[in-house]
Amino acid sequence: MRSPDSYWLATGPDWSRRGAALPERADVCVLGAGVMGSTLAYWLTRSGARPLVIDRNAAPAMGSSGRNAGRLIQGGHAQHALAIDAHGHDEALAIYRATLTNRDLVREVTAREGIEAALFPTAKLDLAVEEDEALELKRTAEALRADNIAAEWLDLPGARAVFGTDLPDTVLGALHRPDQDAVHSVGYVRGIAEAAARGGAEFACGVTATSVEPAAGGGWLVVTDAGRVLADQVVVALNVWTPRLLPELAPVITPVRGQLVQTAPVPFRIPQWGLDRGLLYGGQTPDGSLLVGGLRTTVPGRDEGIEVPDGSNTPGFAPDLAERLAEALPSVLPAATGVPVVRAWSGVMAFTPDRCPLVGAWPGAEGLWVMAAFNGHGMPYSQVMPEQLAERIRGGRGAGIPVGFDPARFL
Numbered sequence: 138m139r140s141p142d143s144y145w146l147a148t149g150p151d152w153s154r155r156g157a158a159l160p161e162r163a164d165v166c167v168l169g170a171g172v173m174g175s176t177l178a179y180w181l182t183r184s185g186a187r188p189l190v191i192d193r194n195a196a197p198a199m200g201s202s203g204r205n206a207g208r209l210i211q212g213g214h215a216q217h218a219l220a221i222d223a224h225g226h227d228e229a230l231a232i233y234r235a236t237l238t239n240r241d242l243v244r245e246v247t248a249r250e251g252i253e254a255a256l257f258p259t260a261k262l263d264l265a266v267e268e269d270e271a272l273e274l275k276r277t278a279e280a281l282r283a284d285n286i287a288a289e290w291l292d293l294p295g296a297r298a299v300f301g302t303d304l305p306d307t308v309l310g311a312l313h314r315p316d317q318d319a320v321h322s323v324g325y326v327r328g329i330a331e332a333a334a335r336g337g338a339e340f341a342c343g344v345t346a347t348s349v350e351p352a353a354g355g356g357w358l359v360v361t362d363a364g365r366v367l368a369d370q371v372v373v374a375l376n377v378w379t380p381r382l383l384p385e386l387a388p389v390i391t392p393v394r395g396q397l398v399q400t401a402p403v404p405f406r407i408p409q410w411g412l413d414r415g416l417l418y419g420g421q422t423p424d425g426s427l428l429v430g431g432l433r434t435t436v437p438g439r440d441e442g443i444e445v446p447d448g449s450n451t452p453g454f455a456p457d458l459a460e461r462l463a464e465a466l467p468s469v470l471p472a473a474t475g476v477p478v479v480r481a482w483s484g485v486m487a488f489t490p491d492r493c494p495l496v497g498a499w500p501g502a503e504g505l506w507v508m509a510a511f512n513g514h515g516m517p518y519s520q521v522m523p524e525q526l527a528e529r530i531r532g533g534r535g536a537g538i539p540v541g542f543d544p545a546r547f548l
């Protein structure tokens with residue numbers, strides 16, 4: 138069942154740009170060409186900058202951004218009612234609103250840059266099987282509506298109607314949020330990277346950064362296996378690999394393995410779904426294949442804190458987890474019974490103790506920035522955080538970055 142590539146990497150566009158020799162100087166050097174680094178480069182070029190992007194892989198999107206489920210689920214990591222309990226209403230709403238701005242930016246950018254084919258609209262159903270989760274989801278539907286965000290609690294017949302195919306009787310109901318998006322992850326990221334390159338960004342792929350140090354005369358020296366670059370500003374967007382360059386973040390970032398299995402295409406379409414507080418989740422690819430992931434916490438110590446071998450894009454693959462995911466699918470989606478699993482792959486996510494990402498300036502180090510650790514939830518921030526960080530790099534306020542994302546909270 139294990140496959141070397143994800144569905145997205147196997148079916149996405151190639152990256153045909155040949156990297157030039159590493160320049161000696163750059164105004165802004167972005168480390169990492171995942172969705173975050175590539176999109177930051179795009180927004181920097183929109184304001185006339187010509188950033189240098191460095192990635193150790195041969196092409197953008199070969200890290201987690203090309204291995205995910207492609208879902209742009211609005212809101213932060215927690216359901217809105219719980220986010221209000223944890224962060225207070227204003228901060229919870231700022232986080233949710235950032236992802237709504239993101240939705241609009243994703244639609245705008247994909248249309249402007251001719252990559253609409255990588256974007257497909259969907260909805261999200263959070264299915265509850267326990268009474269306490271049903272109460273949380275009902276509370277969330279009310280809290281979202283109070284903030285003028287479309288959401289409703291549906292009982293089982295209502296959930297079945299939106300799902301479009303059967304759901305088991307154990308489901309009590311669902312939180313329904315319409316107007317969500319999904320992307321072809323590799324088509325989306327490489328499309329934006331191409332647009333950044335057209336705008337003047339340079340992509341040095343196949344180059345590994347080994348350190349970032351303050352330069353003697355000001356600015357930052359980026360040391361790589363292909364030479365050194367002196368940059369006025371450096372952005373570290375290295376996901377779970379960020380602590381290799383910024384070791385102070387090692388205690389803050391926990392690598393967590395994620396795995397997905399993919400079925401053969403089915404003749405029906407379903408919305409994105411999550412079950413049991415996202416313990417199990419799924420979506421669908423543009424060709425109709427079903428994706429199912431999750432079950433991470435079911436075996437303590439198996440997936441959290443996992444080692445990622447040097448130079449690798451993913452931790453080792455867990456065959457037992459893939460089997461359990463494949464077995465679990467028909468229990469949520471009876472219509473998937475007997476549909477063969479054709480592919481399975483792993484990737485890695487970077488979790489923080491408060492489940493909020495790290496986006497902003499490195500305290501006390503002018504010109505050094507970090508944008509990492511999206512807690513398995515980077516896509517709903519994939520335009521808005523890079524766009525806002527680009528604004529800060531240009532000297533603006535970048536006020537759309539929630540205060541709770543400031544890396545200084547851990548440093």
Ligand SMILES: Cc1cc2nc3c(=O)[nH]c(=O)nc-3n(C[C@H](O)[C@H](O)[C@H](O)COP(=O)(O)OP(=O)(O)OC[C@H]3O[C@@H](n4cnc5c(N)ncnc54)[C@H](O)[C@@H]3O)c2cc1C
Pocket residue numbers: 168169170171172173174191192193194197198199200201202203204205206207208209210344345346347374375376377378381394395396397430483484485486508509510511512513514515516517
């Ligand atoms: C199985 C799975 C499912 C997921 N599903 C979803 C989902 O449905 N929705 C969602 O929002 N999120 C999902 N995620 C999380 C999402 O993929 C991440 O939040 C997002 O991709 C992070 O983007 P990034 O640019 O920070 O990281 P990456 O895409 O990992 O980019 C980091 C880049 O840094 C490069 N790099 C590392 N070290 C160096 C170095 N020393 N020098 C140069 N380059 C280096 C890597 O090559 C890589 O390209 C999922 C993740 C996994 C693993």
